[in-house]
Amino acid sequence: MTATPPVQRSVAIAGASAISRYGATWRGLARALSDGGSFPGVPAETPLANPKARNARKMMSRGAYLAAAALAELMREVGWSAAQREGAGYYLGVGASGGSLDDVTALLDASIVDNHGTREFSTVAFGEHGLAACNPLLAFQLMNNFTLAHGAIFEGLGGPNGALFSRGSGTTAALIEAVHAIASGDCERAIAGGADSATHPVTAAELAREGFTAHGLEVAEGAGLLALVEVAQLRPSTARLGGNDAANLGSVEAAHRSSPDVIQLGSVDAAPSASLGVEVHAQPILVTGCAIACGRGRDLGATIADAIARATEAAAAVAELDVVVIAGWGPPAVDASRTWARTHAPRARIVDVAALGATLAAGPALGWIAALDLLAASAARRVLVIDAGVDGDAGAALFERGGAA
Amino acid sequence: MTAVITGVGAVSAFGVGMPALLGGLAEGRAAIGPIQSFDARTFPTRVAGEVPVATITPAWLAQGIAGVDPATRDATIRLLAEAHTLRDRKIGFALLAAAEAWRGAHCGDAERDASLSIALGLEQAFLDDFGPIFTSPDAGGPREIRWDAARDSAVAEVRFRSRIDLAARAVGDLLALRGPTIVNVSACAAGSLAIAHAASLVERGAASVVLCGAADSMINPLGLGGMCRLGAPSPRNEVDACRPFDKRRDGLVIGEGAAMFVVEDEARARARGARIHARILGWGSTQDAYRVTAPRPDGSAARRAMERALARARLAPEAIGYINAHGTGTPLNDPAEANAIRGAFGADTDRIAVSSIKGAVGHLMAAAGALELAASLLAFERDVLPGTAHHRDLDPECPLDVIGPTPRPARVDALMSNSFGFGGQNAAIILGRAT
Numbered sequence: 001m002t003a004t005p006p007v008q009r010s011v012a013i014a015g016a017s018a019i020s021r022y023g024a025t026w027r028g029l030a031r032a033l034s035d036g037g038s039f040p041g042v043p044a045e046t047p048l049a050n051p052k053a054r055n056a057r058k059m060m061s062r063g064a065y066l067a068a069a070a071l072a073e074l075m076r077e078v079g080w081s082a083a084q085r086e087g088a089g090y091y092l093g094v095g096a097s098g099g100s101l102d103d104v105t106a107l108l109d110a111s112i113v114d115n116h117g118t119r120e121f122s123t124v125a126f127g128e129h130g131l132a133a134c135n136p137l138l139a140f141q142l143m144n145n146f147t148l149a150h151g152a153i154f155e156g157l158g159g160p161n162g163a164l165f166s167r168g169s170g171t172t173a174a175l176i177e178a179v180h181a182i183a184s185g186d187c188e189r190a191i192a193g194g195a196d197s198a199t200h201p202v203t204a205a206e207l208a209r210e211g212f213t214a215h216g217l218e219v220a221e222g223a224g225l226l227a228l229v230e231v232a233q234l235r236p237s238t239a240r241l242g243g244n245d246a247a248n249l250g251s252v253e254a255a256h257r258s259s260p261d262v263i264q265l266g267s268v269d270a271a272p273s274a275s276l277g278v279e280v281h282a283q284p285i286l287v288t289g290c291a292i293a294c295g296r297g298r299d300l301g302a303t304i305a306d307a308i309a310r311a312t313e314a315a316a317a318v319a320e321l322d323v324v325v326i327a328g329w330g331p332p333a334v335d336a337s338r339t340w341a342r343t344h345a346p347r348a349r350i351v352d353v354a355a356l357g358a359t360l361a362a363g364p365a366l367g368w369i370a371a372l373d374l375l376a377a378s379a380a381r382r383v384l385v386i387d388a389g390v391d392g393d394a395g396a397a398l399f400e401r402g403g404a405a
Numbered sequence: 406m407t408a409v410i411t412g413v414g415a416v417s418a419f420g421v422g423m424p425a426l427l428g429g430l431a432e433g434r435a436a437i438g439p440i441q442s443f444d445a446r447t448f449p450t451r452v453a454g455e456v457p458v459a460t461i462t463p464a465w466l467a468q469g470i471a472g473v474d475p476a477t478r479d480a481t482i483r484l485l486a487e488a489h490t491l492r493d494r495k496i497g498f499a500l501l502a503a504a505e506a507w508r509g510a511h512c513g514d515a516e517r518d519a520s521l522s523i524a525l526g527l528e529q530a531f532l533d534d535f536g537p538i539f540t541s542p543d544a545g546g547p548r549e550i551r552w553d554a555a556r557d558s559a560v561a562e563v564r565f566r567s568r569i570d571l572a573a574r575a576v577g578d579l580l581a582l583r584g585p586t587i588v589n590v591s592a593c594a595a596g597s598l599a600i601a602h603a604a605s606l607v608e609r610g611a612a613s614v615v616l617c618g619a620a621d622s623m624i625n626p627l628g629l630g631g632m633c634r635l636g637a638p639s640p641r642n643e644v645d646a647c648r649p650f651d652k653r654r655d656g657l658v659i660g661e662g663a664a665m666f667v668v669e670d671e672a673r674a675r676a677r678g679a680r681i682h683a684r685i686l687g688w689g690s691t692q693d694a695y696r697v698t699a700p701r702p703d704g705s706a707a708r709r710a711m712e713r714a715l716a717r718a719r720l721a722p723e724a725i726g727y728i729n730a731h732g733t734g735t736p737l738n739d740p741a742e743a744n745a746i747r748g749a750f751g752a753d754t755d756r757i758a759v760s761s762i763k764g765a766v767g768h769l770m771a772a773a774g775a776l777e778l779a780a781s782l783l784a785f786e787r788d789v790l791p792g793t794a795h796h797r798d799l800d801p802e803c804p805l806d807v808i809g810p811t812p813r814p815a816r817v818d819a820l821m822s823n824s825f826g827f828g829g830q831n832a833a834i835i836l837g838r839a840t
Binding site for chain 2: 085086090094096097101104105108109111112118119120121123124125126127128130131134135136137138139140142143144145146148149150152153155156157158159160161162163164165167169170173177180184186201202204205206292293294296297391393
């Protein structure tokens, strides 16, 4: 079992960014998921902050592009200085690689020969002609770590880091490492998230072959990032959620008190903010537990329960959860997560990110974003995100509104 | 808690097993040669540090995996063979190295809850499998990939690529591990980062035992071809293609293999009587945040990774007696690394021995840091520091005490291993002699 140790320093959320079917914003994501709101789709050309973006995109996989675009937005939101970025950690759950299809097609066209009526790939032809037909930087399109590295280069992130593959719990592992990096004093700021695209034809074809598409998996893509800081870094006088003023949130609190079974969400028409933290009523939003568990040799329900038990052991009782966000992919993972929630947290409302489609390594991170949206713009105080993948591994992350910054 | 290494396994161009690796290095040999595993005659690069097996077969793999329940071993290999994924050579290498490390540490049922922290390279693209579905919808028209056919069960053998975490799954299955699996895909820094992660898990009490390390092979058409397109390999197809820190260096040579370690809490290891190969004293990682295609020339970010490792180890620079450099032999890497070392170690630099084993076994990409850490154990096991194969004339731009091709007898109590990845990820690990 991998879990965060007793936290030496509390870790708070300083900002967030998301790209999903809901658009290039994180605010309002949970409301849209809860209420079946409209989904305009992933912006095709989300601009990067860096003017070199046009050239850069040629070199990147779609996942890398999404991550870089989300990171640019996040840096705009939190306003970290160059020196702060140089020390900032960056841990990212990433998916399979995917070269440009134009390059792959050109490469194959020059390398597949007819051999008595059978089309065969020829290594000899590939060496002679195929190599020259493809992008010189093809290798970088294929390297999974470029989903992390491209954004880090554009935004000047220079601290501890890791690109972790996720077909289940890898993205939650990225959160664990980012939280630990801050809690242990390795860095004062860190970014944790996930970015992935299932829209690459190779990935989509493989998902179809493995039977996921036939069972309702909807190919999608996205990115979600959280900016994390040691809680002492938040300044109460300036740390507040942009656009969600106290009066508005007060009315939400009142609505919640009058109807405790219903969580209503506050305004999501927030302008981008350079605030140092996301907080409500002078309370920061904390990451209070996260853990992953291995599914080998046991059923998914037991694995999920194991991960949750580890993530919540140092926090409030599971019975006090206000919301459970389900971020697993594949019907078995979603069903097992729902079963856990109904059994162990019957009071909690369930929010499912399935409406965003199968965003793979981005899914858990978008779940965290939904949790953040709920904590920032509703009366919810404690939200658990469950992440479970197709290989039976599971992750859990607990987010809470905590004491004064 | 202190993390210690109690088991090591390695697969390299010297062959399968740690004795082959340490023996080859101690004798100052190099193992670069013409590529045998596929027809590379038309490729710009035709030499590599290839593990001496042309095709990985179930029988070869089973024969090399000892000390594991034969039924579990055979079932694991059979599943891989049935899925046609043994073509991805790194999967077999990972199994061999993991089994050797597990066996060497005398792990058993009491260690099955171990976490697995493994670094893996790219998915291997099976370009052969595109052949049947690469056609023209119209007679004589341009050819394209027929994705509809790819989804058709009639071409069920089409795989396109191996899943990147397949080796991790196979290792977990082989050893019946019950702990969480984390797959690090941080390019050439990944192996070191996976080992650092394992040490961190143990140090912070999140795991008592971690099987960690890395496996990779880019010696396949797309892997080798992609590196050729980047212009990273030496243009010379000679056995001395890679000459780290030498004035004549002109590029890297690709290698393949794996190295795996059992890492556990020192008190636990001592309590069960396990042999301790080394203590993991410190580690650090940073990012260059510079360019896609080049390291930061002043080495400042790599220097910070080394300084972080020293700080975590609570060691002064003079405590380090040997640095196993990333030392790729490319024109840009080596002077940048020399700048980084001089920046981190200052006046102590001149008395620290430095070498790179990439001239002997090649650049193992994601597995480089893991294999090089295993190679560094030569210093503790035999009081010998590995040499730098094919290094002859020190480049003045790399003002370091570079060990030449002949290994150097020396006793050191602490050493550092560096790994720097494409994209700018840097890692440094410090090992201490077991006491």
